[in-house]
Amino acid sequence: MEKRLIEPHLGIVTINYLNWRDTVEMVKSLQKQSFQSFHLVIVDNHSGNGSFQKLSEFYSDDQQITLLETSENLGFAKANNLGINFLKKNYDLYKIFMINNDLLFQDDNYLSKLMHFKYKKNVGAIGTNILTKTGVQQNPVFEQTNLVRVMHQSLYFNLFFVFR
Structure with a gap:
């Protein structure tokens, strides 16, 4: 079943470094979420072990996921910033959720709850x-x-x- 994303309301960034298997497991748990109006950016932080190619086999045709590969290891913060800037520029998204690639969602309604969470405009x-x-x-x-x-x-x- 092909998912079609019409308008994402949430951007998600995760960093892959050397461990594409954990990233695949995280994406599987993310795909079980009841809230699916998101766009996921996976930044492969110059793994150099074939991780980007392996992730491309899984997600190159998925419209809900963008794979970015860095030409050098940017470190954790700069790699996250690369994904954040991509979401801002390409999807005009400013609600961006950064997650580790080894995260497994236990609650299938987590993103839905997150999207309904109320906070003040001055919260960064x-x-x-x-x-x-x-x-x-x-x-x-x-x-x-x-x-x-x-x-x-x-x-x-x-x-x-x-x-x-």
Whole structure:
């Protein structure tokens, strides 16, 4: 069954480096999403191991996916920026979801929920929980606000100015 994408409402960027198999598994889980109005850009970050060719075998005819290959390893941030700029220029998309290529969606309604998430216009980026299989938080910028945390910050703030 061929998917036809009329007007994407969400851009998605993922970086492939050396591991095309994880990227294929991520795309399979993405294709199970109830929300399908997206365009996915896979940036192969100069893998040099045939990953781009392998991904091309899977996705070169898929109108919902664009494959980009870099001529050198740009690093993670620049490779993401390449995908983001492609989506802005070619699809006029500014809602862009960046995901790791080893992500597997467990909830088939995840993108639908994401698209209905309300946020203020001055928000530049939103992060989600990153959990291990056992539920341990792995998000490097996760902040849990509670009384102990507020007291700790207040103590640190006051001590910093007293002892500087």
